[in-house]
Amino acid sequence: GDSVTQMEGPVTLSEEAFLTINCTYTATGYPSLFWYVQYPGEGLQLLLKATKADDKGSNKGFEATYRKETTSFHLEKGSVQVSDSAVYFCALSDRGGAQKLVFGQGTRLTINP
Amino acid sequence: DAGVIQSPRHEVTEMGQEVTLRCKPISGHDYLFWYRQTMMRGLELLIYFNNNVPIDDSGMPEDRFSAKMPNASFSTLKIQPSEPRDSAVYFCASRVRQGNTEAFFGQGTRLTVV
Numbered sequence: 001g002d003s004v005t006q007m008e009g010p011v012t013l014s015e016e017a018f019l020t021i022n023c024t025y026t027a028t029g030y031p032s033l034f035w036y037v038q039y040p041g042e043g044l045q046l047l048l049k050a051t052k053a054d055d056k057g058s059n060k061g062f063e064a065t066y067r068k069e070t071t072s073f074h075l076e077k078g079s080v081q082v083s084d085s086a087v088y089f090c091a092l093s094d095r096g097g098a099q100k101l102v103f104g105q106g107t108r109l110t111i112n113p
Numbered sequence: 114d115a116g117v118i119q120s121p122r123h124e125v126t127e128m129g130q131e132v133t134l135r136c137k138p139i140s141g142h143d144y145l146f147w148y149r150q151t152m153m154r155g156l157e158l159l160i161y162f163n164n165n166v167p168i169d170d171s172g173m174p175e176d177r178f179s180a181k182m183p184n185a186s187f188s189t190l191k192i193q194p195s196e197p198r199d200s201a202v203y204f205c206a207s208r209v210r211q212g213n214t215e216a217f218f219g220q221g222t223r224l225t226v227v
Contacts, residue, residue, distance in 0.1 A: 034215070043117070043204055043218035089156065098144050098163060099208070101216060103156040 002027040006090050006104035013080055014112050021075040021107050023064075023090035031092040032099065033057075033066050033073040038087040038106070047075075047088070082111045119205050119219035126226055131193040134222045136205030137186055142217075143210040147180055147190050150202040150221070162188065195226045 007022040025031065032051045036044040048057030053068035062077045073090060087106045093099040118137040126132050138145045146161040160170040165182045173180070177196070182188040192199055202223050208216040 036218075041220075043220045044206075045218070046215040049215065098146075098161055098168065100146070100158055100161065100169075101206075102158075105155040 002031065002092060002094060002102045004090050004092055004102055004104035006088075006107050009106070010108040010110060012110045012112065015082055016079045017111075019075070019077040019080045019084075019109070021088055021090075021109070023073045023075065023104060025071050025073065025090075025092050027071075027092055027094070029095055030068070031094055033064070034091045034093065034101070035062070035064055035073070035075050036089045036091060036103075038089065040086070044089065080109075080111050082113050085109055085111045117205055117207055117217050117219035119203075119222050121222060122220065124222060124224045126195055126224070128196055128226055129194045130226075131191065132195045132199075132224060132226075134190040134203050134205075134224070136188045136190070136219060138188070138205070138207030139217055140186065141209065142207035144208050144216075145182060145188050146206040146208075146216065147188070148204040148206065148218075150204060151200075156204075159190070192224075195224075197226045200225050 003026045005024050034049045035047040037047045038044050048059040050057040050066035053066055056065045064073050064075045087108050089106045090104040091101045093101050120135045147159040148156050149159055150156050159172045160180045162182045180190045202221045204218050204221045206216040206218045
């Protein structure tokens with residue numbers, strides 16, 4: 001079945017550091033790809049998405065590019081802030097009607113001032 | 114819109130008791146999903162509904178779990194009897210029918226079974 005593998009956490013960085021969180025997927029067909037973020041005590045919020053190969057999703061300084069050849073969707077940010085501390089989930093959805101989400105295991109990110 | 118609303122936010126119950134989790138999806142959304150989040154297994158899809166009809170419940174772990182959606186604005190997830198290994202955060206999410214749209218998540222119910 002479809003699956004998503006994320007970089008092991010937790011990740012701890014200093015403010016203004018460069019961030020990369022790796023994500024690779026296995027899927028039949030051509031899924032849509034997502035990054036969701038979960039702040040402490042909150043539900044998941046969509047951070048960005050890409051629906052076809054070579055698409056780049058971006059939001060709040062975060063970017064990720066849908067790479068079909070490497071089946072990857074790595075999350076990057078050039079300069080992180082303390083407020084970016086959260087758990088980040090990579091996910092894919094199939095092309096079926098419901099477009100069910102399959103999540104990676106999540107990566108906990110802590111940014112120190 | 115207030116978003117997806119779940120209640121209660123926290124639930125502590127004794128083993129063997131019945132637990133009911135509630136969800137109000139965003140108005141106009143066609144799909145409703147129930148997920149469970151644990152440290153060991155991450156986020157797992159338990160069941161989803163399309164226009165109030167259960168479509169796929171293959172993720173429901175045992176017969177102790179059941180879910181209903183009596184109308185477009187309300188769904189429940191029931192565990193009877195509850196066990197300590199059911200302790201987790203349960204999320205409800207909803208989305209519209211149109212493709213490539215995001216799912217919106219509630220804030221979750223943290224269930225602790227002692």
